[in-house]
Amino acid sequence: MAHSHSHSHSNQDENARRLMLAFAVTATFMVIEVIGGLISGSLALLADAGHMLTDAAALLFALLAVQFARRPPNARHTFGWLRLTTLAAFVNAIALVVITILIVWEAIQRFRFPQPVAGTTMIVIAVAGLIANLLAFWILHRGSEEKNLNVRAAALHVLGDLLGSVGAIVAAVVILTTGWTPVDPILSILVSCLVLRSAWKLLQESVNELLEGAPVSMDIPDLKRNLCRSLPEVRNVHHVHLWQVGEKPVITLHVQVIPPHDHDALLGRIQHFLEHHYAIAHATIQMEYQPCAGADCHLNELHSPHTHHHH
Template identity: 85%
Template sequence: MAHSHSHSTPQGANDGNARRLLLAFLITAGFMVVEVIGGLISGSLALLADAGHMLTDAAALLFALMAVHFARRPPNSRHTFGWLRLTTLAAFVNAIALVLITVLIVWEAIMRFRHPQPVAGATMMVIAVAGMLANILSFWILHRGSEEKNLNVRAAALHVLGDLLGSVGAIVAAIVILTTGWTPIDPILSVLVSCLVLRSAWALLKESVNELLEGAPSSMDIAALKRGLRREIPEVRDVHHVHIWLVGEKPVMTLHVHVIPPHDHDGLLERIQHYLEHHYQIAHATIQMEYQPCSGPECHLNETQAEHAHHHHH
């Protein structure tokens, strides 16, 4: 089977990204296990909180990997969008798990303020430093790959960077315990690290719920899109029944356009498609062109403006 060369380059970049993501994922997930065991042995809550943070990381890396993998699997007649929604669903489940972890850690911290527990500072120190080095290594692996400007890889790299703060928190707690023996610093810092976890969980929850509810991308201003289309393409009189939603980060759009009957129907269609792709990066738009004005309750929303613009033209 002949294969065009132009197609193989992004695939190569994709494979490189997938390799980097997998490596970073294995490092992060491995160290997460080490931190959990270390936290239990040393009695340090800050280490457990940092392990929770590493879980947010490992999950981010896993979603990025899934997205790369599912983007490769071609859509079929049952799943016409392919499997990209799975990543959204996984992100949603992950966000809920993270919120639960945070609640557990904060609860445990409150218990420890009441009854301080001994913490093995030296063990804690060793594991916290090792965790930080693991983060730096993951970040370095991902950062080398981010020049391809893959959104998922960049997001994962930022996650790993945020995780450094968690490890630093655990190291600070270990230093304080080793020098002063004041153990309440451990639950205090564990609560701070949990706040970091909660922040990424919240962002993840908001994004995934918006996608699951077929929400428009947050940056999208539909009124501006309608105005822009009418302004840029003189044949367009009115735009209505606009729907836009996301499937695994890819925007999908349907709209009805009331146009002056053009000489070249396909040419006009192409101009509208080009406008959407050029200004809004929407590659997948389904456009219904109509020569009669829209009739129905939804149509009156832009009618006055359309009439106004229409009088201007003549």
């Protein structure tokens, strides 16, 4: 690593501070929106509070990830506690789906039996929610030059949330000007779709990680081809296992090579290639001079449709 350790720590502290602030703002207003939604009878506000819950949760996971990344691995948890945030994200995604179903169900009831909605209370709280979102987004976005995935994801969440607040404001304006209350459940369903979208994405990502799936952005056949192309000594790459712990990709692979003069130098070049091109810092490489005899070595070759003629 080029920079000193203290620098990355102060950066982490800065990230943690931003996330903490944004979390405090979002969580506070979520509570206010729930209370406001119950008082005014507005479902759109409650749906937006559900959306804010997704934000608060995203911010909390990001914060936990920063904290847990600091805890050193031990003999029992050799990767540290990074997976805990993945598990939390999974639970959060399921909770969001449940919230969405409840809100849509309630909206359908309201189409059948319209409820009175206090437009003034609703608009005041919706506008306050919008301001809270803008504030949280500003807090996070100042940190965007730091390419922390969690902080970026949280900022995107908050941006999606702005739409929810706008929806609640539109519903309030319509109710105040025309008195047409069905606009409230209609917009609450729209906001619920937003919530469902982020929940679905979260569910996909966390399940992929919990099932030891390869990071979606990485193409293993492509990695194998590039490695053979870039390093002339490398004849064949097989038995590749790639997975993700927290945000860190981890890889194990067998590499059949032409016997090198300097074994360690070649190993170093393979590691550098993986780190440089694929940002994989944690690689376990088994170098072989003969074709691999292991029965399971050709698993990858058989199941991957891309690797027919590339050797």
